[in-house]
Amino acid sequence: MNTKNEARHNASVIFKEVVWLEDFINKRLNCYFDSQLEFMAPEPIHLTVGQSKYSDFILENELLNIERFIIVVCLALHFKPKVFDKFLIKNKALDKRFTEFGGKIDESKSIFVPTLETIAFIFYGDCFESRFLMYRLFDEDHLFSSENVIELYGDNSNSFLSNSVRLSDEHFQYFTIGTSFNPSYSSNFPASKITTSLKWEDLVLDKSTLDEVSLINTWIDRQGEILERKDLEKKINKGYKCLFYGSPGTGKTLTAILIGKQNNKSVYRIDLSQIVSKYIGETEKNLAKIFDIAENKNWILFFDEAESLFSKRTGVQDSKDKYANQQTAYLLQRIENYKGLIILATNLKPNIDVAFSRRIQSVVNFSVPGVLEREKLWKFALSGISNLPDSFIKKISSSYEISGGLIKNIIQYAWLISKQHNVPISEKEILSGIRRELSKDGKSFNNQIA
Known part of the structure; x- marks a missing residue:
């Protein structure tokens, strides 16, 4: 089914659900203002599998009517907020709104925003003990929290029921247009999805590195079996953590992307510049945003540059050391609980805290490629843009110990110079590019193949 059809089917079902909500509100208020009336809860529409993404979600998770009702409230706030206008009525005797309705006024939009107290009133009326269920619906183990379906927001300093509710972005998108959620970079999600058009054959690694990467792919392939089998639950980790270390340009990032590409999983690079904060507690909050959104997505x-976040703990000399160590402890806990694949990449392996090392299943060394690997990299990089002789490629491969990332920079420089002078790429441009890259690292260039 295409996106347009998905949206149409979802809209049809959600419209009927909002009608159910509106009927519920009307009947509850009629009974509230006329005690002679007996309240009869309206029945929700019958849902069937395949009817819409929304109905599939409700049925697959076997949601109770109150759970379904809360989701409908969130959807109504987006598409038909006027269904709550009746709660704007004032108690004439006191010249203020009815306290028992709960809710709050959004002055910027001039609308009534229901809270959990409003939802409890509509669904349960004055049944006091039934409202206790509202607390259980937002336990960390409940679907609403564990799958990041419903988010609570607002000032709950007076009571838990003073919170308002909203659908997470991912579920709002899924229930409406029926597509999977891929968040964009923002202050709430400081991470970017990374992709590549390259393939495994474009990546040159030594055998020991490829063997470690193969183990990671095997874990991903068997992840479902690990989660389903009770006998494996206490023996094999539900999540997998890796440390990629080595010099810049040796293929750490590309390998991470290709693992995702092979296994049809999104790869998100965390922007640590937006995560790490000098203010106490802010780093943990920023990390929580990432993990809360990523939880159960299997991203x-x-x-x-993980050393900036996963560095060694220090002895406690002052309050700053104390909070830095608390930050590390928080990281350990969130990483331990993540059920997907986490890859830490660093150029400085010795700086990684030993507590993280104990939780890492694979430590993969991305060494500077050897002569044979460099020859493959040079041939791949020059393919289609130059006809330099194999003898020259063999000489530069054996003479200059440089990574694949630097080779890419050299080829780009040589290509631009050749275009600037309207000549083919020659040995001169390649050697000039090598000199240029080595000088960046303060290394001397010896023209050993002149």
Whole structure:
């Protein structure tokens, strides 16, 4: 089914659900203002599998009517907020709104925003003990929290029921247009989805590195079996953590992307510049945003330059050390609980805290490629843009110990110079590019193949 059809089917079902909500509100208020009337809860529409993404979600998770009702309230706030206008009525005797209705006024939009107290009033009326169920619906183990379906917001300093509710972005998108959620980079989600058009054959790694990467792919392939089998539950980790370390340009990021590509999983690179904060507690909050959104999506989380976040703990000399160590403890806990794949990448392996190392299943060394690997990299990089002789490629491969990332920079430089002078790429441009890259690292260039 295409996106347009998905949206049409979802809209049809959600419209009927909002009608159910409106009927519920009318009957509850009629009974509230006329005690002679007996309240009869309206029945929701009958849902069937395949009817819409929304109906599939309700049925697959076997949601109770109150759970379904809360989701409908969130949807109504987006598409038909006027269904709550009746709660704007004032108690004439007191010249203020009815306290028992709960809710709050959004002055910027001039609308009534229901709270959990409003929802409890509509669904349960004055049945006091039934309202206790509202607390249980937002336990961390409940679907609403564990699957990041419903988010609570607002000032709950007076009571838990003072919170308002909203659908998470991912479920709002899924229930409406029927597509999977891929969040964009923002202050609430400081991470970017990374992709590549390259394939495994374009990546040159030594055998020991490829063997470690193969183990990661095997874990992903068997992840479902690990989660389903009770006998494996206490023996094999539900999540998988890797440390990629090595010099810049040796293929750490590309390998992470290709693992995702092979296994049809999104890879998100975490922007640590937006995560790490000098203010106490802010780093933990920023990390929580990432993990809360990523939880149960089975995304691959890629922490580049991870030493800035996963560095060794220090002895406690002052309050700053104390809070830094608390930050590390929080990281350990969130990483331990993540059920997907986490990849930490660093150029400085010795700086990673030993507590993280104990929780890492694969430590993968991305060394500077050897002569044979460099020859493959050079041939791949020059393919289609130059006809330099194999003898020259063999010489530069054996003479200059450089990574694949640097080779890419050299080829780009040589290509631009050749275009600037309207000549083919020659050995001169390649050697000039090598000199240029080595000088960046303060290394001297010896023209050993002149």
